[in-house]
Amino acid sequence: MATGNISSTPSQPSYDVVIIGGAMYGSSVAWFLTDNPDFDGSILVIERDPTYAQSATAHTNSCIRQQFSNPLNVKISQFGAEFIKGFQGFMGNDTRVPELSIQSYGYMYLADDNAFAEQLRSAYKIQRATGASTQLMTPDQISAAYPFYNVDDLELGSINLVDEGYWDGGTVFDWWRRSARERGVEYVAGEVVAMGKNAIGTRVETVTLENGAVIACGKVVNATGPRGAVTAKMAGIDIPIEPRKRFTWIFSAEQPLDRDLPLTIDPSGVHFRQDGPKTYLAGGHADEDPAVDFDDFAMDHNIWQDKIWPTIATRIPQFEAIKVVTEWAGHYDYNTLDQNAILGPHSEVENFFFVNGFSGHGLQQSPAMGRGTAEMLTYGEYRTLDLSPFGYDRIAEGRPFSESAII
Structure with a gap:
Protein backbone atom coordinates (compact mmCIF):
# COMPACT_ATOMS: atom_id res chain seq x y z
CA MET A 1 0.00 0.00 0.00
CA ASN A 61 7.92 32.04 9.30
CA SER A 62 11.32 30.98 7.89
CA CYS A 63 13.72 33.53 9.31
CA ILE A 64 17.32 33.43 10.51
CA ARG A 65 19.20 35.56 13.01
CA GLN A 66 22.58 35.76 14.73
CA GLN A 67 21.32 37.85 17.64
CA PHE A 68 21.55 35.24 20.36
CA SER A 69 23.14 35.61 23.78
CA ASN A 70 25.00 32.29 23.65
CA PRO A 71 27.98 32.15 21.25
CA LEU A 72 27.16 28.58 20.24
CA ASN A 73 23.74 29.64 18.97
CA VAL A 74 25.41 32.46 17.04
CA LYS A 75 27.80 30.01 15.39
CA ILE A 76 24.94 27.64 14.56
CA SER A 77 23.14 30.42 12.71
CA GLN A 78 26.34 31.49 10.96
CA PHE A 79 26.66 28.02 9.47
CA GLY A 80 22.97 28.18 8.60
CA ALA A 81 23.60 31.39 6.64
CA GLU A 82 26.62 29.84 4.93
CA PHE A 83 24.55 26.82 3.95
CA ILE A 84 21.64 28.87 2.62
CA LYS A 85 23.83 31.17 0.55
CA GLY A 86 25.88 28.27 -0.77
CA PHE A 87 22.93 25.90 -1.10
CA GLN A 88 23.56 24.71 -4.65
CA GLY A 89 27.21 23.99 -3.85
CA PHE A 90 26.36 22.11 -0.67
CA MET A 91 23.89 20.06 -2.71
CA GLY A 92 26.70 18.86 -4.97
CA ASN A 93 26.33 21.62 -7.59
CA ASP A 94 23.18 19.91 -8.83
CA THR A 95 21.93 22.28 -11.52
CA ARG A 96 18.32 21.41 -10.64
CA VAL A 97 18.83 22.96 -7.22
CA PRO A 98 18.12 26.70 -7.09
CA GLU A 99 20.52 29.26 -5.72
CA LEU A 100 19.17 30.82 -2.54
CA SER A 101 19.76 34.03 -0.64
CA ILE A 102 18.78 35.70 2.62
CA GLN A 103 16.59 38.78 2.50
CA SER A 104 18.65 40.59 5.11
CA TYR A 105 16.38 43.28 6.49
CA GLY A 106 17.64 42.30 9.94
CA TYR A 107 16.07 41.70 13.32
CA MET A 108 15.37 44.88 15.30
CA TYR A 109 15.21 44.25 19.05
CA LEU A 110 13.66 47.18 20.92
CA ALA A 111 14.28 47.77 24.62
CA ASP A 112 12.00 50.03 26.65
CA ASP A 113 13.73 49.71 30.02
CA ASN A 114 17.26 49.63 31.36
CA ALA A 115 17.22 45.93 32.23
CA PHE A 116 16.43 44.86 28.67
CA ALA A 117 18.85 47.47 27.28
CA GLU A 118 21.62 45.94 29.40
CA GLN A 119 20.66 42.51 28.12
CA LEU A 120 21.02 43.78 24.53
CA ARG A 121 24.41 45.33 25.34
CA SER A 122 25.65 42.10 26.88
CA ALA A 123 24.44 40.03 23.92
CA TYR A 124 25.95 42.58 21.51
CA LYS A 125 29.43 41.97 22.97
CA ILE A 126 29.02 38.22 22.59
CA GLN A 127 27.68 38.52 19.03
CA ARG A 128 30.46 40.85 17.89
CA ALA A 129 33.12 38.63 19.48
CA THR A 130 31.64 35.70 17.54
CA GLY A 131 31.76 37.57 14.23
CA ALA A 132 28.23 38.94 13.93
CA SER A 133 27.64 42.43 12.53
CA THR A 134 25.22 43.55 15.23
CA GLN A 135 24.81 47.30 15.82
CA LEU A 136 23.33 49.04 18.83
CA MET A 137 21.14 52.05 18.08
CA THR A 138 19.92 54.92 20.22
CA PRO A 139 16.32 56.05 19.77
CA ASP A 140 17.54 58.99 17.66
CA GLN A 141 19.53 56.65 15.43
CA ILE A 142 16.52 54.36 15.07
CA SER A 143 14.37 57.33 14.05
CA ALA A 144 16.94 58.47 11.48
CA ALA A 145 17.16 55.04 9.84
CA TYR A 146 13.54 53.99 10.30
CA PRO A 147 11.42 57.12 10.75
CA PHE A 148 8.16 55.13 10.92
CA TYR A 149 8.88 53.80 14.44
CA ASN A 150 7.45 55.44 17.53
CA VAL A 151 10.56 55.60 19.75
CA ASP A 152 9.16 57.70 22.62
CA ASP A 153 9.33 54.84 25.15
CA LEU A 154 12.58 53.24 23.89
CA GLU A 155 16.02 53.16 25.44
CA LEU A 156 17.95 51.10 22.90
CA GLY A 157 17.71 49.04 19.73
CA SER A 158 19.83 46.21 18.36
CA ILE A 159 19.97 45.20 14.71
CA ASN A 160 22.13 43.11 12.38
CA LEU A 161 21.73 43.65 8.65
CA VAL A 162 24.10 40.84 7.62
CA ASP A 163 22.58 37.36 7.19
CA GLU A 164 19.48 38.14 9.25
CA GLY A 165 16.03 38.00 7.76
CA TYR A 166 13.87 35.79 5.55
CA TRP A 167 15.04 32.72 3.63
CA ASP A 168 13.25 30.01 1.69
CA ILE A 241 8.65 19.08 25.33
CA GLU A 242 5.10 20.23 24.67
CA PRO A 243 3.19 21.85 21.80
CA ARG A 244 2.65 25.58 22.29
CA LYS A 245 0.45 27.51 19.88
CA ARG A 246 1.89 30.39 17.86
CA PHE A 247 -0.18 32.67 15.62
CA THR A 248 0.79 34.35 12.37
CA TRP A 249 -1.01 37.05 10.41
CA ILE A 250 -0.21 38.47 6.97
CA PHE A 251 -1.53 42.00 6.56
CA SER A 252 -1.52 44.88 4.11
CA ALA A 253 -1.38 48.56 5.04
CA GLU A 254 -3.38 51.44 3.69
CA GLN A 255 -0.10 53.40 3.81
CA PRO A 256 2.79 51.01 3.06
CA LEU A 257 6.21 51.88 4.42
CA ASP A 258 8.79 53.46 2.09
CA ARG A 259 11.52 50.96 3.06
CA ASP A 260 11.85 47.38 4.30
CA LEU A 261 10.53 46.68 7.77
CA PRO A 262 13.06 44.73 9.87
CA LEU A 263 11.79 41.80 11.86
CA THR A 264 10.87 43.94 14.84
CA ILE A 265 10.72 42.39 18.29
CA ASP A 266 8.61 44.82 20.29
CA PRO A 267 9.17 44.91 24.07
CA SER A 268 5.68 43.39 24.38
CA GLY A 269 6.94 40.23 22.65
CA VAL A 270 4.87 40.82 19.52
CA HIS A 271 6.98 40.67 16.37
CA PHE A 272 6.36 41.89 12.83
CA ARG A 273 8.33 42.19 9.60
CA GLN A 274 8.30 42.74 5.87
CA ASP A 275 6.66 39.87 4.01
CA GLY A 276 6.12 40.89 0.39
CA PRO A 277 6.59 44.17 -1.47
CA LYS A 278 3.38 45.53 0.06
CA THR A 279 2.53 43.01 2.76
CA TYR A 280 3.75 42.41 6.29
CA LEU A 281 3.81 39.52 8.75
CA ALA A 282 3.04 39.62 12.46
CA GLY A 283 3.40 36.89 15.05
CA GLY A 284 2.61 36.34 18.68
CA HIS A 285 0.75 34.27 21.23
CA ALA A 286 -1.73 34.64 24.04
CA ASP A 287 -0.57 36.06 27.38
CA GLU A 288 -1.45 32.70 28.88
CA ASP A 289 0.60 30.13 26.96
CA PRO A 290 -0.47 26.59 27.89
CA ALA A 291 0.31 23.35 26.12
CA VAL A 292 -2.32 22.53 23.48
CA ASP A 293 -3.64 19.43 21.75
CA PHE A 294 -1.61 18.25 18.77
CA ASP A 295 -4.52 18.91 16.42
CA ASP A 296 -5.45 22.34 17.83
CA PHE A 297 -4.77 24.89 15.10
CA ALA A 298 -7.81 27.12 15.72
CA MET A 299 -7.26 30.85 15.47
CA ASP A 300 -8.09 33.16 18.37
CA HIS A 301 -9.28 36.40 16.82
CA ASN A 302 -9.31 38.22 20.14
CA ILE A 303 -5.51 38.02 20.24
CA TRP A 304 -5.28 40.02 17.02
CA GLN A 305 -7.89 42.53 18.07
CA ASP A 306 -6.79 43.02 21.67
CA LYS A 307 -3.01 42.52 21.56
CA ILE A 308 -1.33 42.25 18.15
CA TRP A 309 -2.95 45.05 16.18
CA PRO A 310 -2.81 47.61 19.04
CA THR A 311 0.88 46.84 19.57
CA ILE A 312 1.67 47.24 15.87
CA ALA A 313 -0.29 50.49 15.57
CA THR A 314 1.39 51.92 18.66
CA ARG A 315 4.90 51.08 17.48
CA ILE A 316 4.24 52.13 13.86
CA PRO A 317 1.47 54.75 13.76
CA GLN A 318 1.43 54.46 9.96
CA PHE A 319 -0.06 50.98 10.52
CA GLU A 320 -3.21 52.28 12.18
CA ALA A 321 -5.15 51.20 9.07
CA ILE A 322 -4.21 47.64 8.16
CA LYS A 323 -6.10 44.62 6.83
CA VAL A 324 -5.47 40.95 7.55
CA VAL A 325 -4.91 39.04 4.30
CA THR A 326 -4.41 35.56 5.72
CA GLU A 327 -3.67 33.93 9.07
CA TRP A 328 -2.70 30.61 10.59
CA ALA A 329 -1.69 28.89 13.80
CA GLY A 330 1.25 26.54 14.21
CA HIS A 331 3.03 24.81 17.08
CA TYR A 332 6.41 25.27 18.72
CA ASP A 333 8.09 22.12 20.04
CA TYR A 334 8.55 24.00 23.29
CA ASN A 335 11.27 22.94 25.71
CA THR A 336 9.88 24.00 29.08
Missing part, protein backbone atom coordinates in the same frame (compact mmCIF):
# COMPACT_ATOMS: atom_id res chain seq x y z
CA ALA A 2 1.26 3.53 -0.76
CA THR A 3 0.31 6.99 0.48
CA GLY A 4 0.85 9.26 -2.51
CA ASN A 5 4.14 7.94 -3.85
CA ILE A 6 5.33 6.81 -0.40
CA SER A 7 4.73 3.27 0.77
CA SER A 8 3.32 2.50 4.19
CA THR A 9 5.33 -0.73 4.41
CA PRO A 10 9.13 -0.71 4.77
CA SER A 11 10.95 -2.67 2.09
CA GLN A 12 13.23 -4.49 4.52
CA PRO A 13 12.98 -5.74 8.10
CA SER A 14 15.98 -3.89 9.54
CA TYR A 15 17.76 -0.53 9.13
CA ASP A 16 20.93 0.94 10.55
CA VAL A 17 19.19 4.26 11.33
CA VAL A 18 15.46 4.74 11.80
CA ILE A 19 14.39 8.39 11.86
CA ILE A 20 10.95 9.04 13.30
CA GLY A 21 9.60 12.21 11.72
CA GLY A 22 10.27 13.23 8.15
CA ALA A 23 9.82 17.01 8.16
CA MET A 24 12.65 19.55 8.36
CA TYR A 25 14.75 17.80 10.97
CA GLY A 26 14.17 14.21 9.94
CA SER A 27 15.06 15.13 6.37
CA SER A 28 18.04 17.23 7.45
CA VAL A 29 19.54 14.36 9.44
CA ALA A 30 18.81 11.90 6.64
CA TRP A 31 20.40 14.12 4.00
CA PHE A 32 23.51 14.93 6.03
CA LEU A 33 24.00 11.21 6.70
CA THR A 34 23.95 10.54 2.96
CA ASP A 35 26.38 13.41 2.45
CA ASN A 36 28.88 11.99 4.95
CA PRO A 37 31.40 9.80 3.09
CA ASP A 38 32.03 7.76 6.23
CA PHE A 39 28.41 6.67 6.61
CA ASP A 40 27.31 3.73 4.46
CA GLY A 41 24.34 2.37 6.38
CA SER A 42 20.66 2.01 5.55
CA ILE A 43 18.21 4.76 6.57
CA LEU A 44 14.46 4.64 7.09
CA VAL A 45 12.40 7.80 7.68
CA ILE A 46 8.92 7.27 9.13
CA GLU A 47 6.46 10.15 8.69
CA ARG A 48 2.96 10.00 10.13
CA ASP A 49 1.63 12.67 7.71
CA PRO A 50 3.45 12.76 4.37
CA THR A 51 1.41 15.83 3.37
CA TYR A 52 3.19 17.68 6.22
CA ALA A 53 0.08 19.88 6.47
CA GLN A 54 0.18 20.11 10.26
CA SER A 55 3.93 19.99 10.71
CA ALA A 56 5.86 22.83 12.35
CA THR A 57 7.87 23.00 9.11
CA ALA A 58 4.73 23.92 7.16
CA HIS A 59 3.82 26.72 9.57
CA THR A 60 7.23 28.35 9.93
CA GLY A 169 13.13 27.17 4.19
CA GLY A 170 10.51 25.30 2.20
CA THR A 171 12.85 24.88 -0.75
CA VAL A 172 15.66 23.59 1.47
CA PHE A 173 13.30 21.07 3.04
CA ASP A 174 11.98 19.91 -0.34
CA TRP A 175 15.48 19.36 -1.67
CA TRP A 176 16.80 17.63 1.44
CA ARG A 177 13.92 15.19 1.25
CA ARG A 178 14.15 14.72 -2.53
CA SER A 179 17.92 14.34 -2.55
CA ALA A 180 17.90 11.95 0.42
CA ARG A 181 15.42 9.70 -1.37
CA GLU A 182 17.45 9.81 -4.58
CA ARG A 183 20.47 8.72 -2.54
CA GLY A 184 18.66 5.68 -1.18
CA VAL A 185 16.93 6.88 1.98
CA GLU A 186 13.58 5.15 2.30
CA TYR A 187 10.56 7.17 3.43
CA VAL A 188 7.41 5.41 4.63
CA ALA A 189 4.04 6.80 5.68
CA GLY A 190 3.10 5.55 9.11
CA GLU A 191 2.94 6.26 12.81
CA VAL A 192 5.23 4.63 15.35
CA VAL A 193 3.10 3.30 18.21
CA ALA A 194 5.61 1.24 20.23
CA MET A 195 9.28 0.48 20.75
CA GLY A 196 10.89 -2.69 21.98
CA LYS A 197 14.05 -2.55 24.08
CA ASN A 198 16.62 -5.17 25.01
CA ALA A 199 16.31 -7.01 28.32
CA ILE A 200 18.42 -4.54 30.29
CA GLY A 201 16.78 -1.49 28.70
CA THR A 202 19.92 0.02 27.19
CA ARG A 203 18.90 -0.15 23.53
CA VAL A 204 15.83 0.22 21.36
CA GLU A 205 15.77 -2.92 19.24
CA THR A 206 12.51 -2.46 17.30
CA VAL A 207 9.89 0.11 16.40
CA THR A 208 6.30 -0.92 15.67
CA LEU A 209 4.06 0.92 13.23
CA GLU A 210 0.33 1.37 13.58
CA ASN A 211 -0.20 -1.06 10.68
CA GLY A 212 1.60 -3.78 12.67
CA ALA A 213 4.96 -3.66 10.88
CA VAL A 214 7.87 -4.29 13.24
CA ILE A 215 11.24 -2.88 12.17
CA ALA A 216 14.59 -3.70 13.71
CA CYS A 217 16.90 -0.72 14.15
CA GLY A 218 20.53 0.02 14.88
CA LYS A 219 19.87 3.58 16.00
CA VAL A 220 16.67 5.61 16.45
CA VAL A 221 16.35 9.37 15.93
CA ASN A 222 13.46 11.28 17.51
CA ALA A 223 12.63 14.08 15.04
CA THR A 224 8.93 14.37 15.80
CA GLY A 225 8.74 18.08 16.63
CA PRO A 226 5.92 18.95 19.05
CA ARG A 227 5.25 15.20 19.50
CA GLY A 228 8.80 14.62 20.71
CA ALA A 229 7.81 13.76 24.28
CA VAL A 230 5.30 11.15 23.08
CA THR A 231 7.96 9.48 20.94
CA ALA A 232 10.51 9.53 23.76
CA LYS A 233 7.97 8.02 26.16
CA MET A 234 7.79 4.91 23.95
CA ALA A 235 11.45 4.34 24.87
CA GLY A 236 10.71 4.98 28.54
CA ILE A 237 12.26 8.47 28.44
CA ASP A 238 10.77 11.73 29.71
CA ILE A 239 11.67 15.03 28.03
CA PRO A 240 10.14 18.46 28.78
CA LEU A 337 13.31 23.78 30.75
CA ASP A 338 15.21 26.34 28.68
CA GLN A 339 13.64 26.74 25.22
CA ASN A 340 16.66 25.24 23.47
CA ALA A 341 17.37 22.04 21.61
CA ILE A 342 17.82 18.59 23.10
CA LEU A 343 20.40 16.87 20.93
CA GLY A 344 22.42 13.68 20.83
CA PRO A 345 22.13 10.28 22.53
CA HIS A 346 20.28 9.40 25.70
CA SER A 347 22.50 8.69 28.68
CA GLU A 348 21.13 5.18 29.29
CA VAL A 349 19.20 4.14 26.15
CA GLU A 350 22.40 4.50 24.16
CA ASN A 351 21.03 4.18 20.62
CA PHE A 352 18.15 6.65 21.09
CA PHE A 353 18.99 10.11 19.72
CA PHE A 354 17.20 13.41 20.25
CA VAL A 355 16.62 16.21 17.74
CA ASN A 356 13.96 18.00 19.77
CA GLY A 357 12.85 21.11 21.62
CA PHE A 358 13.89 23.96 19.32
CA SER A 359 11.15 26.25 20.64
CA GLY A 360 10.80 28.38 17.53
CA HIS A 361 14.35 28.64 16.17
CA GLY A 362 14.57 25.15 14.71
CA LEU A 363 14.36 25.98 11.02
CA GLN A 364 17.33 28.34 11.05
CA GLN A 365 19.35 25.84 13.08
CA SER A 366 18.52 22.84 10.90
CA PRO A 367 21.71 22.87 8.76
CA ALA A 368 24.10 22.86 11.72
CA MET A 369 21.98 20.56 13.89
CA GLY A 370 21.37 18.10 11.04
CA ARG A 371 25.07 18.02 10.20
CA GLY A 372 26.03 17.59 13.85
CA THR A 373 23.51 14.79 14.42
CA ALA A 374 24.81 12.98 11.35
CA GLU A 375 28.33 13.26 12.79
CA MET A 376 27.21 11.89 16.13
CA LEU A 377 25.43 8.98 14.45
CA THR A 378 28.48 8.22 12.30
CA TYR A 379 31.41 8.86 14.64
CA GLY A 380 29.94 8.98 18.13
CA GLU A 381 31.16 12.58 18.42
CA TYR A 382 30.76 16.03 16.87
CA ARG A 383 33.41 16.84 14.30
CA THR A 384 32.57 20.44 13.30
CA LEU A 385 30.68 22.49 15.89
CA ASP A 386 30.70 21.01 19.38
CA LEU A 387 26.97 20.70 20.09
CA SER A 388 27.40 18.74 23.33
CA PRO A 389 26.01 21.62 25.49
CA PHE A 390 22.59 20.66 24.06
CA GLY A 391 22.96 17.09 25.31
CA TYR A 392 20.39 15.16 27.32
CA ASP A 393 22.48 15.22 30.51
CA ARG A 394 21.41 18.81 31.22
CA ILE A 395 17.77 17.71 31.00
CA ALA A 396 18.33 14.90 33.49
CA GLU A 397 20.10 17.33 35.84
CA GLY A 398 17.59 20.18 35.38
CA ARG A 399 20.46 22.41 34.26
CA PRO A 400 19.26 24.98 31.69
CA PHE A 401 21.26 25.96 28.63
CA SER A 402 21.82 29.70 28.99
CA GLU A 403 20.09 31.71 26.23
CA SER A 404 18.14 34.89 26.87
CA ALA A 405 17.19 35.76 23.26
CA ILE A 406 14.04 33.67 22.94
CA ILE A 407 11.13 34.89 20.81
